[in-house]
Amino acid sequence: MTGLHERHLAVSPDWLALYYRHPLELTHGEGRHVWDADGNRYLDFFGGILTTMTAHALPEVTKAVSEQAGRIIHSSTLYLNRPMVELAERVAALSGIPDARVFFTTSGTEANDTALLLATAHRGSNQILAMRNSYHGRSFSAVSITGNRSWSTTSLSPLQTLYVHGGVRTRGPYAELSDERFIKACVADLEDLLGHTRGVAALIAEPVQGVGGFTAPPDGLYAAFREVLDRHGILWISDEVQTGWGRTGDHFWGWQAHASSGPPDILTFAKGIGNGMSIGGVVARADVMNCLDANSISTFGGSPVTMAAGLANLSYLLEHDLQGNARRVGGLLIERLRAVGAGSPAVREVRGRGLMIGIELVRPGTDEADPDRAAAVLEAARAGGLLIGKGGGHNTSVLRIAPPLSLTVAEAEEGAEILGQALHTAT
Template structure:
């Protein structure tokens, strides 16, 4: 990493800021690193902290800085919109909101689609649950084990990851389904076809014992759960079972959307043999850091609510301007294709490194959504201490990564901006290799 001391002088120490943080913010507000850092500015795939240290960013503010830090096209759009009007609420017509909704509706693959904008992925999933339960007149929800869908009361109630679910109280009755994790659990030893068949049989058996649920909500690739995924086609097979019973499918694309997986624009498209989902939720990357979330649903489902509603901040002009500029840049520069090409190279590089390290259980992922699962050498037991050590060592080496996983947070999460270059991928892999080796020394 490189250092510019002028940044530390201008902003004061991160240590002092952390003391202030602890005195006024909740204890449960998680921060990374034994000595947390404050990021002051970024450019491209790099960020700087208050001490002037430069880092290659392989986490993008939790998969949110999708294209690049300080992307000129987005910065210009935000600045120009701020000079006109920032906000009016949904009580007034909003041209940028309509413009972005038209583009997302078309890209979603959902016929006769309607789009509702929110301020976050949590709020998007909360809205999807409202729509599904109102449409189906049921408060029962199918969710995946090891899943994460946000921090609101309802989304916590359907989260299948106990590390991110602080209460079992919920207005919903949640039934958890097998299949989100391919390499752990009772069906891990089966081949892909056998795994899908077993998960479908389990779902059918479950549905035979309960009243028909409103919907199944699923991340095509589980994010907080450690970038785990089922074999392609599992959700298509689930979809067939659900459609027979009128149960809706909600695809949580908050982390998998916008081409991050490389192979597809949406994660659901790896499971789209039986058509698109009934409801799709999105957030994170579309705003490139601005607060945008949203829900796409066919008109019949979206319009099922029989009372008025508004959004004060969802779809506000300045965030919509950012989203339009960001989406345009993403499509015009084929960042999905870049994620496929550079992500593929990075995954192969990391797998070659992992083959030499007994503490790496698996390198998995798609495009620029990559997980490295760590275990205690010679066992299949999660090693969260090793993951924490690698996170620290990577930062010391000038690389920011994330961590997660349903088995005691033992998965390193790698999700850089989609404009990542081959040279930057190689640089990041080299830093990760040193960090992985140092954590075992």
């Protein structure tokens, strides 16, 4: 155990998880690579939990941060803030939400917490629909709508939460149905659920479930849900903390895979927009955003420095068509990983879109999750020079692969080869 690890354990909560038997101290990064304190170089396929979206040490972002820090670092939302207004204008236009208003926070958790505040205030109800296997953050309200037992840290809740089928396509009671029948069954479940409730405020859903193991419903499910929700006056919150900004390749936002329903009433975002700086936020129609009848501010949300980073990062993303790169290189990567998975009896499924890919591991010959094997592959990949993540609704048995969106074809090939060797070593 290193000295830093010992010091970490002495002052940190027991529940603050660290990856690896011998945890890494990352000291610097460049492009799609990072280095640890011992000088080892790694290809980064997790990006600080999908947060280093464009690249490590992206010159455009570091320059914007440095220049803004040299002018003013902090002011709070009590003063006009040019970078915040400029980023809000761009996000509002990109969101697809008409007459959009934007509120910046410091994290995805805080963004979802704000969305829940708006929805419950607007509807005068504390009832929330959430998806099974979902994750929306670690605040008291966000935990209370988490449908993933591994991350639901308390049964106490300020909200009455009801869980809906549909977020996981290949497990559960509807797994064997065709996509069309799957959607119909999930809609029928939602209709039945609403028949037993009154005055639900909102449905919150991740278009692709992140912590849940990169699971997703068939395209069109949330459009079908939206028809039901609209009849009941229920708001739709799309949690784009992990799926936003083009990561799925096919779409800029995850909700656009269900676009026949139009944009959500509320959209939350975070992670990738700051490329490591602490930015989260909420976009909503003006009537929803303005429903609060008490004062509110943010001390740190919309910080001039983080907003400058977000502006530079978003400009780089759009100017270099990183969404298109996620589609092209991600398509190649997922095919390589499916070929790797076909040779391993421990791989149940390789799934994903763009540069958001999950490999679900099971005990060979069964459908039982194998978290020990997932942990072993994580270790073996590190030994081979590759950093990946893990998650899943069945005891963290899914390998999570989400590199920066500037990933090259050569790096995708290299990562797939290392991961194939890691799967072979661990199985």
